Every structure is written in C-alpha cells, then in structure tokens.
Amino acid sequence: MRTLVVVGHGMVAHHLIETMRDRRLLRRWRVVVFGEEPRRAYDRVALSSLFADLEPADLTLDRDVAATEASGVEIVSGDAVVSIDRDARTVATASGREVAYDAAVLATGSYPFVPPVPGTDLPGVFTYRTVDDVDAMKAWAARPGVDRGAVLGGGLLGLEAAQALLSLGLETAVVEFAPRLMPQQVDEGGGAVLAGLVSALGPTVHTGAATEEIVAGGDGCVASLRLSDGSAVDAGMVVVAAGIRPRDGLARSAGLEIADRGGVVVDAGCTTSDPCVYAIGECAHAAGRTWGLVAPGYRMAEVVADRLAGGDATFAAVELNTKLKLLGVDVASIGSVQSATHPPGAEELTYADPLSGVYKKLVLSADGTRLHGAVLVGDATGYGALCQMLAGTMPVPERPESLILPGGDDGATIGVTSLADEAVICSCHGVTKAMLCTAIDGGAICEIGELKAATKAATGCGGCAPLVADVLHAELDAAGIERTDAMCEHFEHSRQELFDIVRTEGIATFADLLARHGHGRGCEVCRPAVASIFASLGVASHVLDGEHAALQDTNDHFLANIQKDGTYSVVPRIPGGEIAPEKLIVLGEVARDFGLYTKITGGQRVDLFGARVDQLPAIWQRLIDAGFESGHAYAKALRTVKSCVGSTWCRYGVQDSVTLAIDIELRYRGLRAPHKIKGAVAGCTRDCSEAKIKDFGVIATDAGWSLYVCGNGGMVPRVATLFAEDLDRDTLLTYLDRFLMFYVRTADRLERTATWFAKRPGGIEELRRILVDDELGICSQLEAEMERHVDSYRCEWRAALEDPSTAARFVSFVNAPDAVDPEVVFVPERGQIRPARPEERFLSGPTVEVELS
Amino acid sequence: MTQTLTRMPESTWVDVCPLGRLLPDRGVCALVGGTQVAVFRTSGDALYAVSNWDPFGRAPVISRGLVGSVGVEPKVASPLLKHTFSLETGMCFEEPSVALDVYDVRVHDGMVQVSTA
Ligand code: SRM
Ligand SMILES: Cc1cc2nc3c(=O)[nH]c(=O)nc-3n(C[C@H](O)[C@H](O)[C@H](O)COP(=O)(O)OP(=O)(O)OC[C@H]3O[C@@H](n4cnc5c(N)ncnc54)[C@H](O)[C@@H]3O)c2cc1C
Ligand code: SF4
Ligand code: FES
Numbered sequence: 001m002r003t004l005v006v007v008g009h010g011m012v013a014h015h016l017i018e019t020m021r022d023r024r025l026l027r028r029w030r031v032v033v034f035g036e037e038p039r040r041a042y043d044r045v046a047l048s049s050l051f052a053d054l055e056p057a058d059l060t061l062d063r064d065v066a067a068t069e070a071s072g073v074e075i076v077s078g079d080a081v082v083s084i085d086r087d088a089r090t091v092a093t094a095s096g097r098e099v100a101y102d103a104a105v106l107a108t109g110s111y112p113f114v115p116p117v118p119g120t121d122l123p124g125v126f127t128y129r130t131v132d133d134v135d136a137m138k139a140w141a142a143r144p145g146v147d148r149g150a151v152l153g154g155g156l157l158g159l160e161a162a163q164a165l166l167s168l169g170l171e172t173a174v175v176e177f178a179p180r181l182m183p184q185q186v187d188e189g190g191g192a193v194l195a196g197l198v199s200a201l202g203p204t205v206h207t208g209a210a211t212e213e214i215v216a217g218g219d220g221c222v223a224s225l226r227l228s229d230g231s232a233v234d235a236g237m238v239v240v241a242a243g244i245r246p247r248d249g250l251a252r253s254a255g256l257e258i259a260d261r262g263g264v265v266v267d268a269g270c271t272t273s274d275p276c277v278y279a280i281g282e283c284a285h286a287a288g289r290t291w292g293l294v295a296p297g298y299r300m301a302e303v304v305a306d307r308l309a310g311g312d313a314t315f316a317a318v319e320l321n322t323k324l325k326l327l328g329v330d331v332a333s334i335g336s337v338q339s340a341t342h343p344p345g346a347e348e349l350t351y352a353d354p355l356s357g358v359y360k361k362l363v364l365s366a367d368g369t370r371l372h373g374a375v376l377v378g379d380a381t382g383y384g385a386l387c388q389m390l391a392g393t394m395p396v397p398e399r400p401e402s403l404i405l406p407g408g409d410d411g412a413t414i415g416v417t418s419l420a421d422e423a424v425i426c427s428c429h430g431v432t433k434a435m436l437c438t439a440i441d442g443g444a445i446c447e448i449g450e451l452k453a454a455t456k457a458a459t460g461c462g463g464c465a466p467l468v469a470d471v472l473h474a475e476l477d478a479a480g481i482e483r484t485d486a487m488c489e490h491f492e493h494s495r496q497e498l499f500d501i502v503r504t505e506g507i508a509t510f511a512d513l514l515a516r517h518g519h520g521r522g523c524e525v526c527r528p529a530v531a532s533i534f535a536s537l538g539v540a541s542h543v544l545d546g547e548h549a550a551l552q553d554t555n556d557h558f559l560a561n562i563q564k565d566g567t568y569s570v571v572p573r574i575p576g577g578e579i580a581p582e583k584l585i586v587l588g589e590v591a592r593d594f595g596l597y598t599k600i601t602g603g604q605r606v607d608l609f610g611a612r613v614d615q616l617p618a619i620w621q622r623l624i625d626a627g628f629e630s631g632h633a634y635a636k637a638l639r640t641v642k643s644c645v646g647s648t649w650c651r652y653g654v655q656d657s658v659t660l661a662i663d664i665e666l667r668y669r670g671l672r673a674p675h676k677i678k679g680a681v682a683g684c685t686r687d688c689s690e691a692k693i694k695d696f697g698v699i700a701t702d703a704g705w706s707l708y709v710c711g712n713g714g715m716v717p718r719v720a721t722l723f724a725e726d727l728d729r730d731t732l733l734t735y736l737d738r739f740l741m742f743y744v745r746t747a748d749r750l751e752r753t754a755t756w757f758a759k760r761p762g763g764i765e766e767l768r769r770i771l772v773d774d775e776l777g778i779c780s781q782l783e784a785e786m787e788r789h790v791d792s793y794r795c796e797w798r799a800a801l802e803d804p805s806t807a808a809r810f811v812s813f814v815n816a817p818d819a820v821d822p823e824v825v826f827v828p829e830r831g832q833i834r835p836a837r838p839e840e841r842f843l844s845g846p847t848v849e850v851e852l853s
Numbered sequence: 854m855t856q857t858l859t860r861m862p863e864s865t866w867v868d869v870c871p872l873g874r875l876l877p878d879r880g881v882c883a884l885v886g887g888t889q890v891a892v893f894r895t896s897g898d899a900l901y902a903v904s905n906w907d908p909f910g911r912a913p914v915i916s917r918g919l920v921g922s923v924g925v926e927p928k929v930a931s932p933l934l935k936h937t938f939s940l941e942t943g944m945c946f947e948e949p950s951v952a953l954d955v956y957d958v959r960v961h962d963g964m965v966q967v968s969t970a
C-alpha cells in the first residue's frame with residue numbers, strides 16, 4: 001500500500017478523496033490529509049449562509065465521517081504542513097508529525113489579498129475566507145457602537161461580504177477601485193444596472209474610488225476609510241475583499257516551480273516540477289493561469305485521481321461561467337464578457353431596462369449562429385441554456401434577440417430534448433446529459449433527490465438544478481411517467497396536494513379518495529399518510545373508527561409501539577415530565593402486576609415494555625382509572641414537551657417553565673402531523689431541557705419567552721432557529737398554533753420540521769412573513785384549525801376502551817382469544833424482563849417467571 | 854368471496870372466525886395446530902392466508918401489517934422492518950428468494966376457515 005499525503009482539507013481536497021473513493025482507489029492508497037483549519041472540509045461557496053441561519057455543521061462536506069475513516073482516509077484537522085522534504089519524501093506538520101509519502105498533493109487554496117494600505121492591521125479589519133472569519137466578524141459586529149461597516153472591494157466576494165454586514169444589521173458601504181461593481185463578471189452597462197440595484201437594497205456604492213488609508217478612532221480600533229477623492233466613509237468594521245492570491249508559500253520553500261504572478265506551476269496532468277507532487281485547486285497555476293472558482297478545481301482533483309489510478313487524464317482550460325445571487329440580485333456571466341476579449345467580428349446584442357433593473361447582453365458571431373458570451377443582471381433565467389449554447393451543445397435560436405427580450409424565449413422552450421448527449425449539465429461535477437439519462441433509466445429514478453444522490457449533479461453550486469430537473473421531467477415524459485413527487489404508485493400527488501384535496505373536497509374515506517384521485521388498493525406508504533391527513537383535519541373522530549382502522553400502521557392500530565419481538569410498549573403522557581408520587585406509584589404497580597420492563601425514556605417519561613396485544617386493554621384500563629392518558633408515543637403526533645424546573649425551584653430560573661410546558665403539551669396533545677413533533681420549555685438561557693434541538697423550543701427571557709423552531713436531535717441534529725423574542729404567553733401560543741398548523745399543512749410525509757424548513761427557500765424570514773405578518777392571509781384559518789383540534793381532543797385509549805368492538809380486537813389469536821402467544825419469550829436481566837435472543841428461546845421455554853426483588 | 858376449495862378433505866379445515874369479524878384490508882392471526890396463520894380480507898372481498906412469522910424481523914407479526922397492492926397483486930407490509938410480501942404467492946418483493954408459506958382459506962357457512970394440510 002502506498003501513501004498519499006494531501007496538504008489542505010478544503011473543497012478541492014475533499015473532492016479528490018471522494019473521487020478516489022468512488023474510483024475504488026482507497027484500496028491501493030492510504031491517504032493522510034492535513035488541514036490547517038480546525039474543522040473538516042466545508043462548503044466555502046456557501047459560507048455566507050452562516051450569516052443567515054445555517055450552522056457550520058450544515059456546511060460540512062464530510063457527511064459520513066465514520067465511512068471516511070473506515071475507508072482508510074486519515075484526516076487531521078488543525079495541523080498545518082510546515083515543510084516538505086522532497087528528497088526524503090516526507091512532510092512535517094506544525095504539531096511535529098512527520099509522514100512519508102509516495103505521492104503528495106498540494107490543495108492549499110488561496111489567501112485573501114490585502115492591499116498595502118495603511119491601517120489594514122487595525123482591530124476591526126477582517127478578511128473573509130473561513131468559518132473562523134465569520135465568527136470573528138459576528139463577534140465584532142455585536143460590540144456596542146459598531147453600527148456601520150465598509151467593504152473594500154466590489155467584486156463577487158466584496159458583495160457577499162456586503163450582504164453579510166447588512167445581515168449583521170450594519171449600515172454598509174462598498175468601495176471599489178474599478179469603475180464598476182463586479183468588474184470581472186460584467187461589462188460597463190451591466191455594472192451600471194448592478195450598482196443601481198445594489199444601492200436600492202441598502203449599501204452605498206463608491207466605484208472608481210481607491211482607499212488611501214484605514215483610519216483608527218480614539219480607542220485604537222477602526223473608525224473610517226479615507227478615499228482617494230478626499231471623502232471619508234465612517235465604519236466601525238471593515239472587510240477587505242480585494243481579491244485572492246494562491247497559497248504557494250509551502251511549495252516555494254520546497255523549491256517547486258512557481259508562476260510569475262503566483263501559483264504552483266503544474267502540467268496538464270496537474271503534476272508540479274516534482275513528479276511525485278501534484279497541485280490542485282486555487283493554489284495551482286494550470287493551463288496557463290490560476291482558477292478562482294470551485295469547478296475547475298474539481299476537474300483538477302479528478303485528473304489527479306485518474307493519474308493515481310495510472311490513467312492519463314488532462315486538465316484543460318474551462319469556461320468560467322458564473323451565476324450568483326448577491327443581495328438578492330441575479331448576476332450571471334458566461335464566456336467572453338469584455339469587448340477586449342471578444343473574438344474578431346463578434347457582435348453584441350444588448351437589452352437594458354434600468355427602471356426595472358434588468359440588463360442582458362449576448363455576444364454572437366457575425367452570422368448569429370455561435371454564442372461567445374453573455375451577461376445577465378437582474379434576471380438570470382436562461383443561464384443554463386446559454387451555457388449550453390456557448391459550449392455548442394444547444395443550437396442558438398434563429399432570432400437570438402428573443403433570448404434577452406422580455407417575454408421572449410428564455411431558452412427553456414428550446415427544451416432540453418434538443419440538448420446533445422455530451423452536453424455538460426452540471427459543471428461542478430462534470431455530469432453530462434447522457435449520464436443523467438443513464439441514471440434515470442426510463443424511470444428507475446423518478447425523483448430529483450434520488451437523481452442528485454446518484455449522479456452528484458446539482459450538489460455543488462446548485463446553478464444547474466433547474467436544468468437537471470428539466471432533463472428528469474423530459475425523460476420521465478418520454479417514458480410516459482407523469483409525476484415526480486408522487487407519493488407512491490397509488491397516488492400521483494404529493495402529501496401536500498393530497499392534504500389540500502381532502503381539505504377542499506371534504507373527502508372522508510380512503511376508498512373515496514382512492515376512487516376519485518388514485519389507483520389500486522393503496523399501500524403501507526399512502527395509507528398511513530392519508531390516515532394522518534384525516535386525523536389532522538379531524539375527519540375521523542377516532543383513528544380506529546370504521547374504515548380508518550385499516551389505514552393505521554400497527555402502532556396506531558394497537559395504540560402502542562411494536563417492539564422487536566412483536567410485543568408492545570406502553571407510554572402514558574406525563575406532561576412536561578412532571579409527575580406526582582401517587583401516579584409514579586401506579587406506574588410501578590401496573591408494571592409489576594403485568595410483568596413489564598420499565599425504563600425512563602429520553603423524553604422525560606416512563607415506558608413500560610413487553611406487553612402482549614391481549615394485555616393492552618387491561619393495562620390501559622388501570623392507567624386511565626389512575627388518571628393517565630395516551631402519550632401518543634406510537635403516533636406521528638406531538639410527543640413530549642420537555643421542561644426544566646424553572647423559576648419555581650431553580651436559582652437561575654426567570655420564568656415558570658414547568659407550567660408553560662404542561663400547558664403547551666396539553667394544548668397540542670394528539671395533534672397528528674407529517675412526522676413526530678417534539679417541544680421543550682426552559683426557564684433560562686442555560687436551556688437544561690434542550691429546547692434548541694426541538695421542533696419548537698421556548699426559552700425564558702427576562703421579558704417573556706423566545707421561540708425557536710425547526711430543530712431536532714436524532715440522526716441529523718439541527719439547532720433550532722430563533723423565530724421571535726420576548727413574547728408574552730398569548731402571542732407565543734398564537735405563533736405556535738400557526739407554526740404547527742402550517743407545518744402540518746405543507747410538509748411532505750415523514751418530514752420533520754428541520755427537513756421541511758431546509759427545503760423552504762425563503763428561510764426564517766419567509767416563515768415570519770407568513771406566520772407573523774400574515775403575508776398569505778391564512779393565519780386566521782390556521783388558528784381556527786388548531787382551535788378545532790384543541791376542542792375536539794379526546795384520549796384515544798379512553799375512547800377505545802369505551803367501544804366494546806375496538807377492545808375485542810386486542811387478541812393474539814382470533815380463534816383462541818384466551819391463548820397466550822407462545823412465541824413471546826422473555827428472560828430475566830437486572831431484575832426485569834427482556835426479550836429472549838434467538839439462541840435463548842429454546843433453552844428457556846415459553847414462559848419464564850420473573851422474580852422481582 | 855373467491856377461493857372455495859373443495860378438493861380438501863373436510864377434516865383439515867380449521868375455523869378462524871365469522872367472516873363479519875374481518876375488517877377489509879386488515880389482518881388477524883389464527884392458531885391452526887401449532888402454526889400461527891395470518892388471515893387477511895381485502896377490500897375486494899378476497900381472502901388470503903400466509904404464515905404469521907416475519908423471517909426478517911424474526912417475530913410473529915405479519916397479521917398486523919398494512920395491506921396494499923403492487924400493480925394488481927395484493928401485498929402485506931411487515932410492521933417491523935417493512936418488508937412487503939405478496940399475499941398470493943408469499944414472495945418477498947425486496948428479497949425474492951424469501952417467501953412466506955401460503956395456506957388455503959375459504960368461507961364455509963359464514964365461517965372463515967384455513968387449512969395448513
Ligand atoms: C423510548 C425512547 C428511547 C428511550 O428509551 O429513552 C425512544 C424509542 C424509539 N425511538 Fe426515539 N425514543 C426516545 C426518545 C428520542 C429522542 C430524545 C427526545 O425526544 O428528547 C430523540 C432525539 C430527539 C429528536 O427526535 O429530535 C429520538 C430520536 C428518534 C429518531 C430520529 C428522529 C430524527 O428526526 O432524526 C427516530 C426514528 C424516526 O422517528 O424516524 C426514533 C424512533 C424511535 C422508535 C419509535 C423506533 C421504533 O420505531 O421502534 C423507538 C420506539 C419507541 C417505543 O416506545 O417503543 N427516535 N428519540 C424515547 C421515547 C421518548 C418518549 O418519551 O416519547
Ligand atoms: C465567501 C466566498 C464565496 C465564494 N463563492 C463562490 C462561488 O459562488 N462559486 C465558486 O465557484 N467559488 C466560490 N468561492 C471560491 C471557492 O470557495 C474556492 O474556489 C474553493 O474553495 C477552492 O478550493 P480549494 O480546495 O482550492 O481551497 P480551499 O477551499 O480554500 O481549501 C484550502 C485549505 O487548505 C488549507 N491549507 C492551506 N495551507 C495549508 C497547509 N500548509 N497545511 C494544511 N492545510 C493548509 C486552508 O486552511 C484551507 O482550509 C467563494 C469563496 C468564498 C470565500
Ligand atoms: S434552564 Fe436550567 S438553569 Fe434555567 S431554570 Fe431551567 S434548570 Fe434552571
Ligand atoms: S453546476 Fe454547480 S452544482 Fe451543478
């Protein structure tokens with residue numbers, strides 16, 4: 001086994017690891033990766049979303065660390081490589097580790113270029129490249145008195161930084177040395193429209209202005225910028241975004257060849273002047289230049305993977321097409337943009353509407369049949385099609401001006417069907433139309449999510465997503481398959497559509513819904529989904545009423561949770577986790593009398609395990625007589641609202657969290673939803689009840705309650721997002737009513753609030769507009785639906801026991817109601833029962849007396 | 854009602870329950886000799902009987918699964934690990950090499966009966 005050392009764990013390095021894994025190279029290569037940053041590779045392109053509501057963990061590129069490790073890749077974070085000894089073929093790291101290599105890959109990326117202006121070293125001056133930079137910027141902006149910010153540089157990165165400052169609540173100025181914003185991506189006309197759009201959104205724009213000095217205030221921290229025209233811009237915080245430079249220092253000191261203007265020189269195989277050392281990504285000078293975008297870096301990673309496999313792939317110059325949404329403004333640039341770089345004889349076609357803020361330009365060959373470049377500002381529809389035309393894989397329409405005129409042909413009508421098979425649809429991952437079609441395989445894949453997973457298309461910058469979807473739809477149409485978000489073979493609708501159908505058409509039975517809108521008999525996917533819709537809408541007065549009983553999966557059917565051995569567990573509701581001693585004693589007595597295993601759950605309540613179907617009614621009769629009710633642990637419904645003791649007992653508590661948790665749990669108990677819903681209330685910011693990882697979490701403040709939404713623990717933990725602060729109790733409940741009902745109405749089946757939220761493009765701002773500002777005018781409906789739920793709530797177990805026919809269903813054997821299931825075998829452990837393992841079943845026989853001490 | 858099989862000797866039929874006790878698209882479990890048999894009545898009013906033992910989940914639970922269809926073929930989904938099985942042939946759709954045992958079932962004088970002979 002040979003050893004590959006990778007220097008840097010950024011986006012491109014990680015792509016190399018993934019490509020090597022996909023190509024099964026990890027069997028032949030042991031890979032050791034050193035990253036200087038304290039965390040594993042993350043999606044740097046999406047760095048700005050950390051100013052919205054994503055957390056660094058959301059950006060990680062190594063989603064399955066265990067799998068990476070198991071595949072033989074060792075990733076060391078927070079340890080930079082400080083030297084390379086090319087003769088000995090070893091690298092040495094800051095922590096003192098030395099590793100010998102057979103081949104090494106430099107993937108050290110770039111560093112932010114800081115122009116030689118006095119004052120860039122003042123406290124309050126930042127660069128913008130890493131998660132740590134984001135943290136530092138956030139912390140500085142939170143300092144009292146910091147209410148204005150300035151960005152040095154009006155390019156792509158500068159505008160991203162401006163957006164970040166705005167979102168931190170600062171008044172923001174952008175200073176650009178060139179005569180227009182985004183000088184690399186747009187031409188003069190586009191720059192003018194862009195400047196208008198950007199200033200309308202808040203930032204003041206100074207173009208054609210050089211910064212002469214960053215000036216300190218009395219406290220020694222940054223206070224203003226002095227510009228070349230003599231004017232001053234006040235700023236308590238400055239972000240320098242004046243470009244990037246390749247990080248070639250390590251290569252330089254190792255004596256590798258470096259390009260005049262920086263960058264590690266590599267040949268077409270991405271090999272440096274040392275045949276054992278490769279360089280990829282932003283640190284490399286490849287095909288005659290450095291490449292400051294992620295897609296070319298990914299291509300280089302693939303070339304190196306191929307070389308390590310013994311292949312001879314080469315890297316060739318690529319088009320630097322970009323499409324961005326900056327400050328909400330679409331900007332796209334394709335191929336040749338500045339007239340100086342146009343091929344001879346090229347013609348420009350321009351459409352500009354400064355009033356509505358749209359600028360579009362096409363660069364065409366004299367005969368109008370070839371596209372050389374395009375600029376789109378304010379409206380980037382047609383970007384995907386234009387990229388295809390530039391590559392020559394889609395024909396330019398006969399009247400090209402229709403591509404940019406309002407109401408014209410945005411390329412979509414040409415249709416993906418006219419795309420050549422070799423057309424690259426996703427340039428981040430090099431996925432062609434043919435590769436997509438092979439994966440779709442006439443309908444083997446019908447869903448965009450599956451297609452993304454299978455091909456990686458649209459998982460990079462995301463710019464190609466609409467085109468990927470178009471290819472999918474076209475292929476499915478050709479195969480005669482209709483919908484992509486169909487719930488299952490019986491309904492061509494999504495859950496949300498079925499919810500709306502049931503609600504507006506007043507459908508009350510599954511048979512009716514199937515007859516009017518579906519096919520076949522239904523299945524284990526659509527039946528419970530429709531059952532949940534009926535329950536959410538209050539169509540069925542009891543989940544086991546009539547035909548509804550046949551829709552419930554076994555947990556809802558027996559109102560208990562099935563366990564691995566076919567027995568059930570019993571979970572009575574213990575609102576807020578508060579329980580009086582008398583009730584606790586009843587739980588103990590019931591467990592003892594029925595021989596059940598007893599455990600405190602992670603949801604602050606008690607679970608009794610090992611009940612046979614035929615024991616459930618008697619167990620519940622005892623519990624209900626003692627004042628308990630169903631805990632709905634078996635249902636996709638509200639589970640628990642955890643609490644901490646709060647101000648009643650705790651020396652730090654500022655509000656009565658227990659009372660509120662109980663009130664909330666009782667308000668929403670029994671609410672059926674697309675997935676389970678968990679809540680928590682905490683009495684102070686210490687958050688002992690973990691409210692920040694719940695679907696909804698309420699945390700006490702001095703002035704009231706803060707509401708957090710859309711978090712969860714579980715498989716992919718997500719910290720909840722702050723929805724509103726310092727609410728009084730009534731407003732809090734109103735917002736919660738609206739939030740929960742809106743989720744119930746619109747989420748897909750088995751989609752927790754966090755997943756649902758992640759799919760909503762508008763983020764928390766949009767949720768606030770809908771649920772606080774009532775932008776859609778539905779708040780009163782949502783509240784009324786919740787009110788109906790609250791008023792009609794009945795304990796399902798109580799109702800089941802009152803109905804003799806329901807209770808009669810709880811037998812193990814329909815023809816021997818008194819027989820005990822002989823397959824249920826327990827053995828003792830720590831004074832309680834547990835299911836017998838297969839090898840124990842025969843030894844222990846059908847019944848085991850459990851001795852309880 | 855579809856399957857009335859007369860070639861069986863009468864003595865091998867075991868009573869399960871009156872037909873009216875079966876909910877459409879829902880199963881029950883019957884003890885037939887020492888064998889647990891899952892019996893289903895579908896909404897089309899056909900009857901099916903398969904073994905109650907889930908070979909993947911290794912527990913007697915098939916009778917508590919959800920009934921549905923694949924194309925025109927009726928199926929049941931195990932409540933444990935959600936494998937689906939044809940009610941007609943017992944074959945597991947995810948793992949076609951595995952199948953549930955299939956038994957004869959009929960209605961006789963209003964009584965559902967199963968034969969494991
Ligand atoms: C009993 C309990 C474990 C325990 O011994 O403590 C438990 C047991 C089960 N959990 Fe859980 N979870 C329990 C607390 C939790 C918690 C902690 C909490 O609620 O604060 C979590 C993480 C928090 C969260 O969900 O955000 C948790 C995350 C999960 C998940 C992952 C959910 C996700 O969105 O990633 C599943 C799988 C699922 O729901 O699809 C799951 C599913 C299950 C199921 C239903 C799996 C199954 O189908 O058999 C287990 C059977 C429950 C039963 O009663 O038979 N359980 N489970 C806890 C019952 C709490 C209660 O009183 O109702
Ligand atoms: C805010 C922002 C927005 C962007 N938006 C876009 C966009 O929309 N589209 C686009 O294509 N590109 C965008 N980019 C650029 C994109 O992020 C880069 O092209 C990409 O990250 C380059 O990948 P890389 O692996 O070469 O470098 P990086 O991702 O920077 O990774 C290099 C890593 O190596 C580490 N390192 C350096 N030296 C050493 C050493 N000696 N030892 C160990 N580790 C070391 C660094 O700390 C770093 O973690 C954006 C960049 C930023 C900052
Ligand atoms: S959150 Fe913690 S500190 Fe605050 S009241 Fe609850 S228990 Fe006390
Ligand atoms: S082009 Fe970037 S994800 Fe496909």
